[in-house]
Amino acid sequence: MSFQDLLPLAHLSALSGFAINAFGVRAGMVVAAMVLDRLVGEPDFLWRHLPHPVVLFGRIISAFDRRWNRRQGVTGRARQCRGIIAALLLIAVGLVIGGLLSLGGPLIVLICLTVLLAGRSLDDHIRNVADALDNGLEPARTAVGMIVGRSTAKMDEGDIARAAIETGAENLSDGVFAPAFWFVLAGLPGLFAYKIVNTADSMIGYRNARYRAFGSGAARLDDLLNLIPARFTALMIVAASLFRGRIGIALKTMLRDGKYHASPNAGWPEAAMAGALNVWLAGPRCYGNRMRQARRFNEAGRDANQAAIFESLRLLLIAQILFGTMMMIILVALAG
Structure with missing residues (x-):
């Protein structure tokens, strides 16, 4: 084999080494960002002077919605096509913004990553619901109404606790592990692309008359990125x-019930949490004046209550510590 024949192999080896090193650096940054997020959270003084990245994403998505989601004189198929194009353009916007910010160096990257991880914020919102139950159902209904879209007016303690626990389990993925996954895989461009699609899903991914067609592209893309x-x-x-x-019961419930969800x-995380707490989750819930039927997860489990919310928060924290430990092991292994 000649020297010229070996050159492509040398280039491939160099690229592989670069990718492995980048993977290790990003894993270390994820750990640092998770610690910073836990310590600092969402500093209000900062967002009084600067727009939060998710707020900027929301403005971009709203612009697409205003311009392309016009129902008069436009067929549902045309609106669906526009929505798919909008979703793809949003990914491109996220990739470009993330790529440009990456040029600012490691500190800028770390700040962006910390801002877009929502572990502390998630804990605060779920804890607010649990604490509000000390003052009765009405304050707790108000608190849980801040984090769920379902009707809260007739919720009892079990309904409130289930809504909070389910939100915590689902958003551990959407707000912490999924952003970290896409950052480790594709750096800041991957993180921003994921977050803008996830934000679009929360804004236009509804199955109602206005968004069923236009928002379907963002919703399906978000499903894919969270798979x-x-x-x-x-x-x-x-x-x-x-x-x-x-x-044992957590694994069994996850495997048995995780697939029985509208999403x-x-x-999957909700079913795992149901088993881990030995409570039943999911089941029927009210949206507006309509009761939506759904299968219960871990149906034989006990009814959820305030104590179960606090226990779920401990499990969410342990899961994040385990994830951070995994990232550190990867970092050490790659460094060695």
């Missing part, structure tokens, strides 16, 4: 349940 992270999140919750002595992804 691996949601299942990984469920496994991390199962692993965390080992410390509560419930790993192809949300059911």
